[in-house]
Amino acid sequence: MSKRAQILNLIREVTGKEVNAEPDESLFESGMLDSFALPDLVTALEGAFGVKVPDSDLNPRKFDTLERIENYLAGKGA
Amino acid sequence: MAYLAGFGAALPGRVVPNREVADLVGCEPDWIRDVSGIEERRWASNEETVVSLGVAAARDCLQSAGVEASALGCIFVSSGTSPRRFPGPAATIAKELGLDSTPAIDLPVASAGGLFGMALASRLPGYTLVVAAEKMSEAVLKPAPDKNTSILFGDGAGACLVSQHAGPLRIIDSILCTDGSFADDLQLPLDGSLMMNGRSVILQATRKLPRVILDVLARNGVAAQDVAEFIVHQANLNLLQRVATGVGVPIERFYSNIARYGNTSSASVLIAAREWFAQARLQPGQRVCFAVFGAGFHWGSLLAEAA
Numbered sequence: 001m002s003k004r005a006q007i008l009n010l011i012r013e014v015t016g017k018e019v020n021a022e023p024d025e026s027l028f029e030s031g032m033l034d035s036f037a038l039p040d041l042v043t044a045l046e047g048a049f050g051v052k053v054p055d056s057d058l059n060p061r062k063f064d065t066l067e068r069i070e071n072y073l074a075g076k077g078a
Numbered sequence: 079m080a081y082l083a084g085f086g087a088a089l090p091g092r093v094v095p096n097r098e099v100a101d102l103v104g105c106e107p108d109w110i111r112d113v114s115g116i117e118e119r120r121w122a123s124n125e126e127t128v129v130s131l132g133v134a135a136a137r138d139c140l141q142s143a144g145v146e147a148s149a150l151g152c153i154f155v156s157s158g159t160s161p162r163r164f165p166g167p168a169a170t171i172a173k174e175l176g177l178d179s180t181p182a183i184d185l186p187v188a189s190a191g192g193l194f195g196m197a198l199a200s201r202l203p204g205y206t207l208v209v210a211a212e213k214m215s216e217a218v219l220k221p222a223p224d225k226n227t228s229i230l231f232g233d234g235a236g237a238c239l240v241s242q243h244a245g246p247l248r249i250i251d252s253i254l255c256t257d258g259s260f261a262d263d264l265q266l267p268l269d270g271s272l273m274m275n276g277r278s279v280i281l282q283a284t285r286k287l288p289r290v291i292l293d294v295l296a297r298n299g300v301a302a303q304d305v306a307e308f309i310v311h312q313a314n315l316n317l318l319q320r321v322a323t324g325v326g327v328p329i330e331r332f333y334s335n336i337a338r339y340g341n342t343s344s345a346s347v348l349i350a351a352r353e354w355f356a357q358a359r360l361q362p363g364q365r366v367c368f369a370v371f372g373a374g375f376h377w378g379s380l381l382a383e384a385a
Binding site for chain 2: 035055
């Protein structure tokens with residue numbers, strides 16, 4: 001399974017929604033991800049990809065699109 | 079050794095239900111309840127000010143503790159909604175309490191200010207009165223109501239008397255933290271209305287609040303399950319639920335009055351403490367944990383136990 005597919009699955013798990021986003025589509029503006037699902041997604045990403053997201057990286061913009069999440073994880077070596 | 083000797087609160091008389099706010103900002107009342115847990119809040123009249131609310135809470139606190147204002151060695155007043163740049167409300171509140179030389183210090187720390195005041199007061203001799211008073215309605219309704227903030231905030235004041243002599247709750251420890259990296263994400267500019275990046279605030283708060291609670295418990299060898307009550311900044315019921323999950327205790331251990339008052343910023347933790355204390359049947363050794371998070375970001379926790 002690709003990293004993008006894994007991320008999409010995690011978003012579906014934390015939101016309970018059938019999410020299908022374009023890579024550069026805002027997950028927030030499209031209503032796929034809300035303020036309270038975002039912390040759950042970050043926690044899920046940490047568990048699934050074995051990375052630690054420090055508080056200094058807890059910026060919603062880093063997790064606004066599938067592309068940005070992929071890039072963030074790549075930067076963490078995941 | 080410092081004690082929490084009493085609590086006080088004062089709330090405006092006007093109850094503002096979700097229907098009224100929904101009509102003002104153009105949303106459904108049920109949506110407000112769903113996203114925040116808030117059903118109504120209090121908004122102050124023109125005659126009810128940060129100072130008048132603060133004085134009323136201070137008097138309620140001193141009366142409940144059985145201590146005269148003349149016994150105070152210092153006053154801290156937390157407010158993020160002071161109507162002028164300086165002097166802040168501390169000087170006028172002290173004057174209204176009949177004090178003309180007791181140091182009265184403003185803590186413009188917004189939501190975390192009540193607990194910051196309690197922790198600082200625990201390091202001072204004698205009696206220190208901590209007051210937190212907010213008129214948030216002015217911050218979110220002027221110049222024009224904003225849908226995402228107007229629904230959340232209410233007005234009110236709380237107070238706490240910290241004593242080095244005696245009190246029903248002994249302060250065990252406290253932790254205060256600040257990280258200015260996200261200072262722009264929650265702010266009240268000098269000429270404008272409240273600006274809040276809700277996603278950033280919630281993302282940070284859901285991490286920092288459970289951690290600062292668990293940290294103060296861990297360094298004192300206390301398990302979360304052994305804390306009788308958690309009294310946390312009343313920002314949003316959904317946030318409180320996530321903090322409870324993060325701490326590992328049921329939400330029922332978290333005192334909540336947000337349905338009735340909304341988010342009263344720095345006053346919220348002290349108003350909640352006043353209500354909780356009025357109905358608590360304290361047993362010696364019973365632990366209570368306070369925690370706050372807000373603009374700055376500032377956050378912290380304070381652990382106490384029944385004396």
